[in-house]
Amino acid sequence: MRSPTRRAALAVCVALLLVTAGCSGGTNTSNTTAPTTAGTTTATDAWSPNVSVEQYPPGVAENGTLTNSTVLANAHFAATADESLVLTIEGTGPNDTSIRTYAHGDGPTPFYATTNRTEDGTRIVSESYQTEERGFVRHEVENRNTTLYRVTQNTTTAGTDGWLNNHRPFDVEYRLAAQFVLGNYTVNGTVERDGRTFVELTADEPADEDFAPAYDGTALVTPEGVVHSVEASFASGTGDDREFREVSVSLDTDAEWTGAPSWIDDRPNLSVSIVEDGRALELRNAGGATLPANTTFEVSGMNATEGWEARIFPDVTGTVTTDAALEPGEAMYVTADENGSSFALRDEPTRGEYAFAAAKLHHRNEGTVYSLVTGLEHQQE
Numbered sequence: 450m451r452s453p454t455r456r457a458a459l460a461v462c463v464a465l466l467l468v469t470a471g472c473s474g475g476t477n478t479s480n481t482t483a484p485t486t487a488g489t490t491t492a493t494d495a496w497s498p499n500v501s502v503e504q505y506p507p508g509v510a511e512n513g514t515l516t517n518s519t520v521l522a523n524a525h526f527a528a529t530a531d532e533s534l535v536l537t538i539e540g541t542g543p544n545d546t547s548i549r550t551y552a553h554g555d556g557p558t559p560f561y562a563t564t565n566r567t568e569d570g571t572r573i574v575s576e577s578y579q580t581e582e583r584g585f586v587r588h589e590v591e592n593r594n595t596t597l598y599r600v601t602q603n604t605t606t607a608g609t610d611g612w613l614n615n616h617r618p619f620d621v622e623y624r625l626a627a628q629f630v631l632g633n634y635t636v637n638g639t640v641e642r643d644g645r646t647f648v649e650l651t652a653d654e655p656a657d658e659d660f661a662p663a664y665d666g667t668a669l670v671t672p673e674g675v676v677h678s679v680e681a682s683f684a685s686g687t688g689d690d691r692e693f694r695e696v697s698v699s700l701d702t703d704a705e706w707t708g709a710p711s712w713i714d715d716r717p718n719l720s721v722s723i724v725e726d727g728r729a730l731e732l733r734n735a736g737g738a739t740l741p742a743n744t745t746f747e748v749s750g751m752n753a754t755e756g757w758e759a760r761i762f763p764d765v766t767g768t769v770t771t772d773a774a775l776e777p778g779e780a781m782y783v784t785a786d787e788n789g790s791s792f793a794l795r796d797e798p799t800r801g802e803y804a805f806a807a808a809k810l811h812h813r814n815e816g817t818v819y820s821l822v823t824g825l826e827h828q829q830e
Contacts, residue, residue: 453656464605473509477736489808494640494641494642494805495640495641495642496638496639496640496641496649497638497639497640497641498637498638499638499639500636500638500639500648502665504639504648505636505648505672505769506521506524506648506650506670506671506672506673506674507520507521507523507524507673507674507743507790508520508521508524508674509521509559509636509650511635512522512694513635514633514634514635514636515629515634515650515804518626518627518628518629518630519626520674521626521629521670521674521676522621522622522623522625524673524675525559525625525672525674525675525676526621526622526625527674528671528673528674528675529570529588529675529700529702529764530556530557531555531556531557532555532702533553533554533555533702533706534552534553534700534701534704535550535551535552535700535701535704536550536551536552536621536625536698536699536700536701537549537550537551537697537698537699537700537701538624538625538628538698539696539698539699540694540696540697541694541695541696541699542692542694542697543570543692543693544568545566545567545568545569546566546567547564547565547566547567548563548564548565548566549562549563549564549565549624550562550563551621552704552706553706554706554708555706558579558581559577559578559579559580559581559708559709560578560579561576561577561579561625561707561709561710562576562577562579562621563575563577570592571590571591571592572591572592573588573589573590573591573694574588574589575587575588575589576588576710576712578709578710578713582602582603582693583600583601583602583718583720584599584600584601584602584604585598585599585600585601585709585712585716586598586600586601586715587712587715587717590816596638596816597816597817597818598715598716598816598817598818599817599818599819599820600716600717600718600719600817600818600819600820600821601819601820601821602719602720602721602820602821602823603821603822603823603825604820604822605731608686610744625676625698628666628668628676628679628681628696628698629650629652629666629668629679630656630667631655631656631657631660631661631664631681631683632652632654632655632656632661632664632666632681632683633652633655633656633664634650634651634652634666634668635650635651636648636649636650637649637650637651640669641770642669645671646671646672647669647670647671647677648669648670648671648672649667649668649669650663650666650667650668650669650670650795650802651666651667652664652667652681653659653665655683660685661683661685662682662684662685663683663684663693664681664682664683664684665681665682665683666679666680666681666683667679667680667681668680668681669696675700676698676700677699677700678697678698678699678700678759679696679697679698680697681695681696681697682694682695682696683696713715713737714736714737714738715737715738715810716737716738716817717734717738717739717740717775717777718734718735718736718737718777719732719733719734719735719738719740719810719819720732720733720735721733721808721809721810721820721821721822721823722820722823723805723806723807723808723823723824724782724798725782725798725799725800725801726800726804727804727805727806728784728800728801728802728803728804728805729782729783729784729795729798729799729800729805730748730782730783730805730808730810730823731780731781731782731798732746732775732781732782732783732794732810733779733780733781734775734776734777734778734779734780734819735777735778736777737777738777739775739776739777740771740774740775741771741774742771742772742773742774743770743771744770744771744773744812745768745769745770745771745812745821746768746769746770746811746812747766747767747768747785747801747809747810747811748765748766748767748768748769748783748785748792748805748808748809748810748811749763749765749766749808749809749811750763750764750765750766750785750789750803750805750808751763751767751805751806751807751808751825752764752765752803752804752805752806753806754806754807754824754825763809764789765785765788765790765803766789766790767785767789767790767792768792769783769792769793769794770794771794772794773796781794781795781796782794782795782796782797782798782799783808783810784797784800784801784802784803785800785802785803785805786800786801786802786803787802787803788803790804794799805824806824807822807823807824807825808822808823808824809821809822809823809825
């Protein structure tokens with residue numbers, strides 16, 4: 450019997466894979482045959498049944514069974530952290546398709562992630578560009594003529610940075626690991642391709658029939674754990690609710706990093722920092738568009754950052770409204786009285802009475818959200 454923890458993990462992975470391919474909205478299918486995959490080898494590949502234990506990728510036990518896909522995924526991202534690449538995960542269901550990409554240059558940041566999903570004829574495109582501190586997201590829904598933007602600083606809230614959420618469920622690492630959880634993958638020899646040796650992992654049965662009644666998959670992985678390709682199909686649901694889905698993973702290590710997308714300049718590239726020895730906040734327009742006048746920001750301030758409670762509950766809150774446009778390269782300054790009961794926005798650096806140890810500026814309108822944090826780097830909102 451599998452443990453409740455194991456079954457819970459399987460349930461999460463099923464959800465992940467359904468989201469990867471899109472959700473079918475309960476569409477039934479009359480297809481009842483087990484899925485099959487053509488595999489990832491090509492006519493120019495040289496397959497061999499010979500493989501040594503020393504060649505087994507991380508996460509594979511001595512008996513040749515993949516027992517820990519998280520270890521494998523972690524090894525993959527550790528080995529490719531300093532390579533220019535594009536990782537693509539594709540999914541297809543009865544009534545939906547999705548393509549997700551994750552790309553970076555010769556370092557893990559900045560990175561650029563996209564989701565292109567079509568369900569019931571509606572196409573949704575999300576793009577995310579992330580640096581160590583800054584995040585830019587554009588979300589477009591066709592048929593609704595809607596484009597939403599989000600600009601962040603030092604926040605890692607789910608939904609603000611595409612599909613990479615710093616080791617939380619639904620991030621890119623978790624999604625890669627999830628590709629292997631529903632099938633019983635074992636070593637099936639090696640494949641020589643373009644002068645490189647890959648370990649072939651195959652699965653022709655599900656890990657748990659309650660979650661995936663049928664499963665078939667093939668993967669090519671280097672001995673270091675770099676996942677170059679996965680082709681899999683599986684069934685989910687039972688009876689009339691059973692449906693079959695296909696997923697694939699491909700890695701392009703010859704891709705050229707193209708840098709930041711042009712659309713990040715569609716909105717003001719705002720940032721916030723603590724200045725004047727903590728007695729003021731600088732709101733700077735680092736580039737892009739002009740911030741219009743009469744833009745209101747919610748201000749949250751903390752005078753200390755020690756202890757978990759200081760990272761969750763602000764000491765003071767208020768609002769400020771710009772009385773003039775903020776052009777690229779210009780800055781405004783937020784100050785507060787000693788008790789933080791009154792805030793002011795000034796054109797020049799000015800020392801206020803309240804001492805900021807950390808702060809957040811937040812603004813939301815119909816099409817744009819700003820969530821800017823300083824003093825609490827890489828914390829959740």
